[in-house]
Structures are given as structure tokens and as C-alpha cells.
Amino acid sequence: MEPQMDNTTPLLRVAGLRVSYRNGKAFTPVVKGVSFDLGRERLGIVGESGSGKSTIGRALLKLLPTARIQADRMDFEGTDLLAATERQMLSIRGRRISMILQDPKFSLNPVHRVGDQIAEAYRVHNKASAQVARDKTLAMLEAVKIRDPERVYGLYPHEVSGGMGQRIMIAMMLIPEPQIIIADEPTSALDVTVRMQVLNILNELVTNKGIGLIMISHDLNLVRNFCDRVLVMRHGEVVEERAARDMQNCVHPYTRGLLAAQPHIGGSRRSLPVLNRELMVRSTWEVQP
Ligand SMILES: Nc1ncnc2c1ncn2[C@@H]1O[C@H](COP(=O)(O)OP(=O)(O)OP(=O)(O)O)[C@@H](O)[C@H]1O
Numbered sequence: 214m215e216p217q218m219d220n221t222t223p224l225l226r227v228a229g230l231r232v233s234y235r236n237g238k239a240f241t242p243v244v245k246g247v248s249f250d251l252g253r254e255r256l257g258i259v260g261e262s263g264s265g266k267s268t269i270g271r272a273l274l275k276l277l278p279t280a281r282i283q284a285d286r287m288d289f290e291g292t293d294l295l296a297a298t299e300r301q302m303l304s305i306r307g308r309r310i311s312m313i314l315q316d317p318k319f320s321l322n323p324v325h326r327v328g329d330q331i332a333e334a335y336r337v338h339n340k341a342s343a344q345v346a347r348d349k350t351l352a353m354l355e356a357v358k359i360r361d362p363e364r365v366y367g368l369y370p371h372e373v374s375g376g377m378g379q380r381i382m383i384a385m386m387l388i389p390e391p392q393i394i395i396a397d398e399p400t401s402a403l404d405v406t407v408r409m410q411v412l413n414i415l416n417e418l419v420t421n422k423g424i425g426l427i428m429i430s431h432d433l434n435l436v437r438n439f440c441d442r443v444l445v446m447r448h449g450e451v452v453e454e455r456a457a458r459d460m461q462n463c464v465h466p467y468t469r470g471l472l473a474a475q476p477h478i479g480g481s482r483r484s485l486p487v488l489n490r491e492l493m494v495r496s497t498w499e500v501q502p
Pocket residue numbers: 234235243260261262263264265266267268269431
């Protein structure tokens with residue numbers, strides 16, 4: 214993928230997004246007029262369970278067959294996603310906008326070798342021989358820091374650990390070279406070491422490849438440390454939008470409450486070894502080219 218470093222042109226422009234789920238004959242609104250742009254950056258969407266975060270991610274890909282999705286604007290690089298036909302969406306989903314979910318086991322087919330699944334994800338979008346797809350897959354497994362790609366290629370999903378499964382999922386999502394990745398709680402099932410590896414991979418993609426990343430999480434500390442910008446959601450609405458480094462100046466009482474509830478990572482770093490480790494790894498994000 215050619216690096217595109219123009220941070221000023223949004224990849225995605227969303228205005229007034231409203232999503233309602235069918236509830237018998239009526240519709241229940243769960244996303245109530247959300248607006249944001251996404252550039253080649255890390256955008257965090259944070260909020261309590263049920264606030265509508267995942268619904269936004271799925272609505273962008275129109276993966277909500279029973280929901281009503283409305284918006285004043287939902288543009289992806291000149292394509293009106295709202296007006297896009299299912300055929301157009303098929304060429305966007307996975308190929309140009311990918312979604313990484315919390316639990317890879319739901320996304321990997323248990324009866325196929327993981328390498329073949331990644332190779333297939335490549336061949337769906339590119340005319341390529343089996344050998345070329347295999348070589349691309351091995352390179353991609355290496356890119357997501359899998360040590361022995363040849364061996365891992367031949368494993369079945371039940372034979373890989375949670376952390377490796379998550380990296381395999383990321384490899385599968387990345388092989389078509391998407392422009393946007395929506396990562397929905399991508400690390401919450403992972404232990405801290407693997408979590409850092411996954412975050413570093415995602416970070417490199419934004420920094421080196423110019424991808425736009427939407428990180429959906431309930432973890433405000435994670436999002437404010439990892440992302441450039443944060444949307445705070447509550448009851449289907451964005452109550453705060455702020456540069457991550459400016460989070461301490463938040464004004465909405467809900468955000469202030471969330472911040473106050475976070476473990477303090479200022480002066481007491483040394484007493485929190487887990488956070489220390491995160492902060493150490495984060496300092497490697499900051500020196501990325
Ligand atoms: N398919 C569905 N049909 C009906 N209601 C749904 C459906 N999916 C989600 N909801 C409801 O919509 C609301 C928003 O859910 P959503 O999953 O977007 O929230 P969330 O902020 O991502 O929560 P979590 O952090 O728990 O994943 C919730 O009240 C949820 O119960």
C-alpha cells in the first residue's frame with residue numbers, strides 16, 4: 214500500500230448518524246445524531262456498555278439488517294455509504310473498510326487452516342495464484358509479528374492462542390490493504406503483553422501506512438493513551454469530542470466522572486506495574502517514524 218500522509222483530508226465524514234433497532238412494530242433509537250470525521254489518525258470511541266459504540270461501527274459497514282440507519286451524511290472517500298447498493302458495500306467491506314472484533318473465534322472458520330483463510334481473503338479481492346496468495350499470507354503473518362509463519366499457516370483456529378488468533382484476524386483484515394480499520398474492543402480479551410503487541414501493530418498501520426483507525430472501547434485510559442482524538446458517548450449521543458492529550462480539560466460531567474474513576478496514572482506510576490508497562494510500550498509508539 215502506498216503511504217498517504219495527507220492528514221487533512223478526511224477518509225470518512227459522518228453527520229447526524231441515527232440508528233434505531235426494530236422493536237416489534239416500533240423502532241428504538243440507539244444512536245441519536247452522531248457526527249465525526251476520520252482522517253489518517255486514531256479516533257477513539259469510548260462509552261459505557263450499551264451507549265451505541267458498536268452500533269456505529271456496524272452502521273458504517275451497513276451490517277445491521279434489522280436496523281434503520283439514517284444520516285445527513287455518511288461519505289467514505291466520495292462514496293455515499295447510505296446510498297450505496299449492497300453490491301457496492303460488498304466491495305467496500307473487508308476490502309476498503311475492515312472490522313476487527315473482540316473475539317477472533319467468531320470470525321475464523323473452525324474447519325479451515327488459518328493460513329488458507331487469510332490467503333482466501335486476499336484472493337477474494339485480488340486476482341492471484343494460490344502461490345502468490347500464500348506468499349502474501351506468510352509476509353502478512355510476519356508483519357503481525359508471528360514468529361513461525363510457515364507453521365502457523367497450517368494451524369486450525371482451535372490450535373492458536375487468543376493472542377495469536379487476534380493477530381491472525383488482524384492479518385486477515387489487513388491483507389486486502391483497507392483504508393479504514395474499525396477495531397471493536399480489539400484487545401479486551403488479551404493479556405497485557407499481547408495487548409501491547411496488537412496496539413503496536415495497529416499504531417504502525419496508522420503511522421506508516423496512513424490508515425484511519427476507529428478504536429471502539431469502554432476503556433477510557435486505553436483510548437486516551439493510544440488515540441489522537443476521542444469521542445465520548447452516552448445514551449447514543451456524543452457528549453464530548455476532544456484531542457486525547459487534552460482529555461483532562463473535558464467539560465461534560467459524564468466525561469469528568471469517567472476520568473475521575475480511572476486509576477491515576479500521574480504521580481503513582483511506579484506503584485502500578487501493569488500501567489508502567491503500558492506506558493513504556495507507549496513511549497515506543499511515540500518514537501515511531
Ligand atoms: N441487534 C440488535 N437488536 C436490538 N437492539 C440491539 C441490537 N444490538 C444492540 N442493541 C442495543 O442497542 C444499544 C447499543 O448497543 P451497542 O452494542 O451499540 O452498545 P455498545 O456501546 O457497543 O455496548 P458494549 O460496550 O456493551 O458493546 C444497546 O441497548 C443494545 O442492547
